[in-house]
Amino acid sequence: MSVQSGNEGSAARWPFRIDDAFHGLDVRAREALIHSLPGVVFWPLLLWLLAFAGAFIATVIWTLSGAEAGPIAFGTVLMVFIALAYALLMSLFYIWTGSRGYGAAVFRLWPVRWSDPGLALLALLIAILVGGPLSVLIHDLAMLDPTLTVSGGADPNEISNVETYLQAGASAWALALATVIAAPLAEEILFRGWMQPMIIARGVPTVLAILISALFFGLVHMFDGLQVMAYTFFLGIALGVLRQWTGRLAAPVIAHMLNNAWALFGAPFVLQWLG
Incomplete structure (x- = not known):
């Protein structure tokens, strides 16, 4: 729904609902x-560089x-510093968006409605x-010619890089800090809090804006393997729909945290049990 700007009689159309x-x-x-x-190039690149x-x-x-x-394992130290990198990114991003007058809108998580966890x-x-199944299909199709993938594809059973960090001795609390708290907050603020609304504000249709932000979201996970990158793209679509439906970040952040918690604590053990 478009609204008329109330400033200086401007008739510019603004494609955000009144509750957005x-x-x-x-x-x-x-x-x-x-x-x-x-910023669609600069900020994802900075996220990579800081990590x-x-x-x-x-x-x-x-x-x-x-x-x-x-007494402290390397994996634990690594996760703490990655969490700090995310925190630094968000600090810089908050300063940048705040100086441009829309920081509060980008970072808006509240109020959390009762429906948000369910959504x-x-x-x-x-x-x-x-x-999940579509990402496996994409992986299997790509593996028909592994030379076409970034690094020869990935093991279809490797749905996350959690095992790598666990082998490095990362404590569960440090993994949770970096992957369940810091990463979802930073990535949702960047991709759904800013990038998606920015693209919509430029007049791009909402569906296409969701797909573009989901694509960038998937690309920042490219080093986790093709299957993870593909799944992240589909997850990004679901999170983008949530952001558009609710008009703020609470529900997407909750969903992202649940997803990473599942990848960290649930999926590896389920796969091991099934195998």
């Missing part, structure tokens, strides 16, 4: 949002401190039951 976090932006903030398109930098710093500190003989669970079930 972006509905009440003033003209300056709307213009800044519309013209922030270059790699966090891992590099954790490795250097671990090596130089001789912590191999200490989040429904979206997650759809992503698992529909996106």
